[in-house]
């Protein structure tokens with residue numbers, strides 16, 4: 413059995429400590445409930461392209477080329493893909509450089525856009541080697557150039 417505190421002060425202390433803990437627990441409970449409520453009531457972003465409930469930037473229902481056309485059609489921002497009519501230079505997504513297309517081709521032509529709507533090839537198109545494709549296998553590019 414627990415030892416009964418015979419000191420009145422100690423009893424009071426224990427009670428007040430228990431109350432403090434109860435209050436702290438209650439505050440924590442309410443905070444968590446409030447956070448849950450916030451999550452529940454926050455509107456789910458609707459995709460500008462397909463109208464499904466996901467952020468426009470993560471849409472996988474269209475190809476990059478299709479999305480680029482939709483951006484033009486719906487007059488969306490090329491950088492953030494939102495409807496807000498703002499100048500690209502004022503786009504807040506400019507601060508999130510990791511979201512922007514950084515392909516050299518696009519960079520060189522100053523065509524800023526979100527990386528998910530990029531339709532430029534990663535590298536300039538190189539025409540495939542003529543003749544049968546197997547000839548060059550196993551040889552380094554330098555060897556092949558020397559043979560030419």
Ligand SMILES: [Zn+2]
Pocket residue numbers: 459460461462463464466468470471472473
């Ligand atoms: Zn979508």
Ligand SMILES: [Zn+2]
Pocket residue numbers: 489490491492493494498500503504505
């Ligand atoms: Zn924007």
Ligand SMILES: [Zn+2]
Pocket residue numbers: 513514515518525530531532
């Ligand atoms: Zn690009």
